[in-house]
Amino acid sequence: MEPEILQELEQTVVVSESPFQRLRKIIGLDRAIIYTIFARGWASAAGLVTIALIARFLSSAEQGYYYTFGSLVALQLVFELDFSMVIQQMASHECAHLKITDKDMIEGNPVGHARLASVLQKSVRWYSIASILMLCTIAPAGLYFFTTHGSANQIVSWHGPWLLVALMSSMAFQIDPVFSFLEGCGYVPQVAQTRFSQAITGSLLAWSALALHHGLFAPAMMIAGQVLAGGFYLLRRRRLLISLLRHVPGTHRIQWWKEVWPFQWRIAISSLSGYFIFQLFIPVLFAYWGPVPAGQMGMSLNISNALLSISISWVSTKMPLFGTLIARKEYGQLDHVFFRVLLQSSAVCLLGSFTTWTVISAMHARGYALAHRMLPPLPFGILLLSMMVNHIVFCEALYLRAHKQEKFLTISILVAVFMTCSTYLLGRPFGAIGMVSGYLSINACIALGGGTYTFLKYRTLWHGDGGLPVPSMLGEESPS
Numbered sequence: 001m002e003p004e005i006l007q008e009l010e011q012t013v014v015v016s017e018s019p020f021q022r023l024r025k026i027i028g029l030d031r032a033i034i035y036t037i038f039a040r041g042w043a044s045a046a047g048l049v050t051i052a053l054i055a056r057f058l059s060s061a062e063q064g065y066y067y068t069f070g071s072l073v074a075l076q077l078v079f080e081l082d083f084s085m086v087i088q089q090m091a092s093h094e095c096a097h098l099k100i101t102d103k104d105m106i107e108g109n110p111v112g113h114a115r116l117a118s119v120l121q122k123s124v125r126w127y128s129i130a131s132i133l134m135l136c137t138i139a140p141a142g143l144y145f146f147t148t149h150g151s152a153n154q155i156v157s158w159h160g161p162w163l164l165v166a167l168m169s170s171m172a173f174q175i176d177p178v179f180s181f182l183e184g185c186g187y188v189p190q191v192a193q194t195r196f197s198q199a200i201t202g203s204l205l206a207w208s209a210l211a212l213h214h215g216l217f218a219p220a221m222m223i224a225g226q227v228l229a230g231g232f233y234l235l236r237r238r239r240l241l242i243s244l245l246r247h248v249p250g251t252h253r254i255q256w257w258k259e260v261w262p263f264q265w266r267i268a269i270s271s272l273s274g275y276f277i278f279q280l281f282i283p284v285l286f287a288y289w290g291p292v293p294a295g296q297m298g299m300s301l302n303i304s305n306a307l308l309s310i311s312i313s314w315v316s317t318k319m320p321l322f323g324t325l326i327a328r329k330e331y332g333q334l335d336h337v338f339f340r341v342l343l344q345s346s347a348v349c350l351l352g353s354f355t356t357w358t359v360i361s362a363m364h365a366r367g368y369a370l371a372h373r374m375l376p377p378l379p380f381g382i383l384l385l386s387m388m389v390n391h392i393v394f395c396e397a398l399y400l401r402a403h404k405q406e407k408f409l410t411i412s413i414l415v416a417v418f419m420t421c422s423t424y425l426l427g428r429p430f431g432a433i434g435m436v437s438g439y440l441s442i443n444a445c446i447a448l449g450g451g452t453y454t455f456l457k458y459r460t461l462w463h464g465d466g467g468l469p470v471p472s473m474l475g476e477e478s479p480s
Helices: 004-010 019-027 031-057 060-080 083-097 110-149 159-184 188-211 215-236 238-246 256-278 281-289 291-316 319-327 331-365 369-373 377-401 409-430 432-466
Strands: 098-100 106-108
Touching (some): 031 060, 031 369, 083 098, 083 110, 083 159, 106 238, 110 159, 110 238, 215 238, 291 369, 291 377, 291 432, 319 377
């Protein structure tokens, strides 16, 4: 089946456009982006409700535990190895010459059919094992961390909520790669719509937990809602998924260690580096400054990440399209689409950041109690500037990864090493302001500077002179 997003972007003849249609075209909105914005926009709007409920029903110390749960759960990166990105790109490249009918039947090249089935089979097999390993690791790790660093002066009942968070996270971890696979097969709008349903269901369950004075169970309920809504959609696609799981790839099966692993280990290390870049703030603040500053950082990061998530959707929803265009060697169309959505998403990111900082600053100036649950305006502004830098770097990385190449490995490792040192050396004596200052400096110098150089270098190398062919196997290195 041709991805609906591809059909929408490739339509060049317009008989009659209404003002709303022209606006959609200028902004770059299509079904996938609209549903993704709905999902992430709901998460942002619902996040405001969640913030208010947290301020109403949780103490400042409990808020610290609430957000530290999320930072520890993010250790799942160790087990995921950013497999989802690889799965999506593998599926999109194999689907470039296949068609999936309205009845979820696959037509086309039998070799591509076999390789597509092999991608799904290996994905399900790995994530089934990894989800168990993840549960058996993060659950006791969290118990040790909170027992060791929890304040004896602030009694918080965190044991049951933490164990339930670990369990729900392992279940969500197991179904997420199937969504990445379906996105690669062209179901981008449908998956985006499902993620919208997941966001609504999760928020409603989390709010119920907070309103019933079981607030620390809210993170687990949020994830449980995502599992329920996601599982319901996968049941609707069971014919396609089961047929692929039963298909015998034979000699055309994916040779993972030869074709995929040389690429995957690079992107896995890049992804794991992200933990030390984005998730280390809260545990360090929790350990050295207590749960209250950790909660302030957690709420501020939650808002910042929501803005990043919305703005990056202009580019992330085009990843299957990028993979298809690359497989067809349509590099001119690839660049046309990429730079257009980069400009659109950057404008959204800038406008959202300015608006958010203005509102937060006004809340602090007027002395609203909710404002004190977040960082003060200065560190919050620095955090938002860092997020805008991240947006550009992420877009550049997504473009290169659509070629089934990971060229940001060295940059990711450098940023992770410097960020780990900066977070500890500046965060321990100076707290949040020291952390975010180091964050912005390292992002601007290493991530943006090195990332843009890498992006321009390999784009020219691969696409110069009309577009050089991209390596056909994931593990092969392009000329350097």
